Amino acid sequence: MVRIGGFIIGVGFVFALLLGIWDTVYNWIKEPPAATAEHEFHHHPKKVDFSFNGFFGKYDNRQLQRGLQVYKEVCAACHSLRLVSFRDLQALGYDEGQVKTIAKGFQVPSINPETGEPATRDGIPSDRFPSPYANDVAARAANNNAIPPDLSLMAKARHDGSNYIYSLLTGYQDQPAELLKEFPEAKTPQGLHYNPYFATLNLAMIPPLSNGQVTYSDGTAATRDNYAKDVAAFLTWTAEPKMEARKTAGLATVIFLLIFCFLAYGAKKQIWRNVKD
Structure with missing residues (x-):
């Protein structure tokens, strides 16, 4: 009796589930969701073509150093890297003295030992990249009520992160006439900027990069395109500093599994060699 009751309840549950799915599909076909500017545009x-793409890809330290320079001279005015320590930069090819010099170029929050009042001091290698704002209130006040996100994990926080960062930085443009014709209510509000690579099409950040803005010491062309590629690569490294080690470990694992499969197959043939079908 208990089994019959359980069976009936199970059938009822499946029927209700199928009915709900059918109702959803039927309503979607009968009244499909209205198109939105975000979906259409x-x-x-x-x-x-980043150097670290693919299974055997590796970081280009010269590109990462250029990306750090773009971050320091442009992005650091609004965005922090709170999960990255200055001493981590040694992985980019800097020596200890260079890391100390880079750290000293940043002011980090501190406490005055004599008065106990909040203060700032020169950074040291063990410090992390500081936020340019004292708190969220100051950040909102300086950025049209929007808080600039921390960039430490941005390349992992967004789908196809490296390409997304590059596309966003180079994607600012005027709103297409077609968009304004189809969705007049989607006109970019005052104080925002149209960018088709951003989820809502409009963001508070002004176009941050322009040609000639940063001068590279290695002679690389000072173009917006190069700036965007380099800082995208650098932010990929901040999000995945162990990428190369992970790829090496993955390759070693694949090789081990291939050898193991070969040995296991040989052992199987050896053990069962005298057994007839």
Whole structure:
């Protein structure tokens, strides 16, 4: 009796589930969701040929150093890297003295030992990249009521992160006339900027990069495109500093499994060699 009751309840549950699915599909076909500007005009990130793409890809330290320079001279005015320590930069090819010099160029929050009042001091290698704002209130006041996000994990926080960062930085443009014709209510509000690579198409950040803005010491062309590629690569490294080690470990694992499979197959043939079908 208990089994019959359980069976009936199970059938009822499946029927209700199928009925709900059918009702959802029927309503979607009968009254499909209205098109939105975000759905129609949002672009997928452009594909960029980064050195670390692919299974055997590796970081280009010269590019990462250029990306750090772009971050320091442009992005650091609004965005922090609170999960990255200055001493981590040794992985980019800097020596200890260079790391100390870079750290000293930042002011980090501190406490005055004599008065106990909040103060700032020169950074040291063990410090992390500081926020340019004292708190969220100050950040909102300086950025049209929007808090600039921390960039430490941005390349992992967004789908296709490296390409997304590059596309966003180079994607600012005027709103297409077609968009304004189809969705007049989607006109970019005052104080925001149209960018088809951003989820809502409009963001508070002004176009941060322009040609000639940063001078590279290695002679690389000072173009917006290069700036965007380099800082995207650098932010990929901040999000995945162990990428190369992970790829090496993955390759070693694949090789081990191939050898193990070969040995296991040989052992099987050896053990069962005298057994006839």
